Amino acid sequence: MWKRTDGACGRTARWLGEYSDGTLPLPRRRVVEAHLRACAACRRELEATRRTLALLADLPRRELSDQFDVLLHARLAEVEGVGRRRWWALFPVARHLRAPWPSPLQRLAPAGALAAGALALAVWQIQPLQHHRTVPSDPPAYVAALVQEHQLLGAGADLNSTVVSHNLGDGVLEEGEEE
């Protein structure tokens, strides 16, 4: 068994680990190497340290079972509730709706936005339509057109039939439309 005989051996012992790892700074490495050249006990200690590290590196690993991935996926699906393929993956913008919000108020923000949208839609639906309406023909223009048509047909024609034929092509006028 290696024994610490003096301060130099003790210091070397403290640095041997980093020296073996290759991480000891250069000035200290030179000190260790100078000491190792002179001290057989520390050289044996270095060799034992290296063998110990080699044994650790050679330790076999235990293998995971074949069921590991299946069981892990099942647990991940449990965590997500409805499976790992989530609906928001189809809509990249929607993922922001499920970000971890810091406050309950912010968590309710999407529901509030939906309610406001529904309210706005309802208000818009009950507004009367002002811009599109049926207007009666201007009476003087209507009469003038009727008389002109009757004259074209001839004085012997029946005035009633002229009125009927005129109404078939008339009646609903867009606002501002001219005859």
Add this chain to the structure above:
Amino acid sequence: MIALLRRDPAGLSDALLVERVRERDDDRAFDEIVRRYKNRIFSYVCRMTHDSPDAEDLTQEVFVRAYQSIRRFRADAAVDTWLYRIATNLVIDRFRRSKRAPQQWEPWDEEEDALGGLPATDRESDPAASAQLGELQRQVRKAVDALPAKLRAAVVLHDIEGLSYEEVAEALGCPVGTVKSRLFNGRSLLRRKLAHYVEAD
């Protein structure tokens, strides 16, 4: 662009995989992270729990926690170090629970007690049998298992899993100087427990 989106996750860096999980909920990217690190995390958990039957369950829990907290993952951190950190926290949690419900797990907080009471080299071992590799590995594993948990974590992460001092410090949540100290103590204990195998004749 479409080619990039469809790119096989196996060819992506860890940072890109994490970004894809965070930004696009890409399950294939997360599966790739699991594929890359599951064996290392399982190995670490086994060493820390004396090959407990719960080790596989605990490893699954590590990835479930990672999945749940991936949006809090710091972009400048390494994925493996982050996973080791989660595993370490879970192991500590089990250690602490084992105080209330005694199992085969030792408490996490006993670090220094074992340093004063090093067992003598195992004189009862059969030299002929110990010459065999299987027996040697059994002894090494036994020596590692006997280390106090904090020393064992440092030794396993650095000397078995190959993490740097800085990465071990990140994984264990302690300063680099503490890691070096724990490594020194852990290796000293191992070195003395395994003296029969590592000392030159």
